[in-house]
Amino acid sequence: MLIVGGGVVGASIAYGLAAEGARVGILDAEDSDFSASLGNFGMISISNKGFNNLAYFRLSCASSRLWPEFADTLREQTGIDPAFDLKGKIYLSVGDAEFAAHAEKVAEYARRVGADYRHDILNRADLQHMLGKVRLGERVAGGSFSPLDGLAEPLRLYSGLLNAIQRHGGWILRDHRVGRIQHQRGIFTVEGQWGSFSAPRLVIAAGLGTPDLASQVGISVKVRPQRGQMMVTERVEQSFPYPVSGLLRQNPEGTIMIGVSTEEVGYDDRTTVSVLKSLAMKAEERLPALRSVQINRCWAALRPRTEDGYPVYQESREYPGAFVITCHSGITLAALHERLLPKWILGGRKDALLEPFGLGRLQNASAT
Template identity: 35%
Template sequence: MKQPRYAQWSQTSAAAWAGFAAELSDATGHDLGLEQNGGYDLHFSEESLEATVSQYEVLKEKLGGDYPFEVLGHNALRREEPAIGPKVVGAILHRQDGHANPLNLLRALADDVRRLGGQVLTGKHVTHADKPDLFRVSCADGTEVHARKIVLSAGLGAMSLGPVLGFKAPIRPQRGQVMITEKLPKLINRPSLIARQTDEGGIQIGATNEEVGLNNGVTQTGLSGLAAEAVAAFPSLAKAQLVRSWGALRILSPDGLPIYQESPDMPGAYLVTCHSGVTLAAAHARFLPDWLEGTDGAPNLEAFSEDRFTLS
């Protein structure tokens, strides 16, 4: 979040989200549960709050002042979030933050791609890709698909397929354990990294950051740690029932930011990878096609090329 170009890119996406959500809901009938009333960065000590504020001040300066945030002390925060606990000293309120229902987003996109004539082949394991003339994608079951352009957006699958298409694809998994409570009456107004309440009522808590390779398991110590932090932030959560948890693998580049890269060896092949696909969904739907097609309106994504990992 502290890199200026990424901050801009996610701001661009945030600004496009409302229109994107409206269009997608109109086309598919799925409400994406979008709320853009801001989000918090909650702090349990004055020191960490101050340190974070000064980092954001630097970022704001780099962006020429275009990075709105407010600092709320405990009492101000409590007026916004009556369920907040006494251990939270304050929060940074990012007005542009929001959240959406990722499952509804998935379903709406799955519907809309087909509605617009896209073909989706599921259950395919891509084993190879090359470019004898057109691109040729080969699957384990013998399926071959030919195309003029190819976008590699296979998540961690790009670790193996990336080099085949001439990318470095320096990505790694990072585990985030997440948990969800039963559906509860409204308790939390704005999302934070500690807890957010979905439009369906469940409160999503977490995630952890763990370097454990491809292990996507859930640990009791991980869950207990997340629960302790969430209960410290919102004490009434102590009585909430946890109904689900999972271990998700983030797709991280060395600096944690997205990679948008055209293959130097095989022009027409693009690597697109990030770990904030919901935040960036609007930008990916609205502006990335211009970049893939190389139109005049293409966003400048130079800062997210793979080159940054060799230069530094």
């Protein structure tokens, strides 16, 4: 079994395959390549998923339910704790108009999803009580709290996945960019300047490199880059009991991550003063204590986005045994990828949770 792409998505799938007893190898490109795994917040986000697509909410929610066992097993097998915590997430609204709009959207979410959706609208006093000694900004009118959401430490998770793959007999090779894929008599051969490898099954999970590789196994998929900028502060006393949606989280060691922007700028992964300044101002407006905290590092990364923003799980009809996997929420869906995808890839039936995310939905949409 060969997996092209060694980010969190590819590593989660490889871990699940190796745990099922499959012989797995990962081929990854250069460290200097655009990598979404280097530019994420580590959020396991459920409460904001699937407003216009309930299947996506159910997919994300199913992964959240699998995360506790996933994290425990990974820690037991490797000794690396991904710092998973299903503590919930706070939303802060600035001004009465923003608060009213947020409350209306949460109510509509709840109406569409039903009993599985848990999200409480809170006034300013309730939010202040939850945040304890962290003072809210003067213009924060209210917000909400959802216990559906959690977080993990992305670098620990990634290290744990690679360690677990190797413990199960798998391997990963860096600086092995795949340029060509051939298929003959049920065997896929991937080639690069480094040589070639062959296997009867192939998984393409190469992020922004997916479209070119997928076309070589008869799958047409569009993936565009979306830039996200973020920053991390010096270490401070543990003071933020909950992550704040779309804005900040405090890591176990005390640093605070602020971000993430969402920008359509093509293949430009540079940071910009204007965006970083905007992120900092939004954070300070909501939580003024951040004004005295020093920013230590800023960076940007390009994340893959499909045409409609939802995952793609597709096996090639022309070349059975070749699979294309791409998504925007590799951390949220990691537990589900580890559990459900290996059974399908190894020749089993595609789980009902995955069925809505084949490429047929995009072809049907373009035809209407």
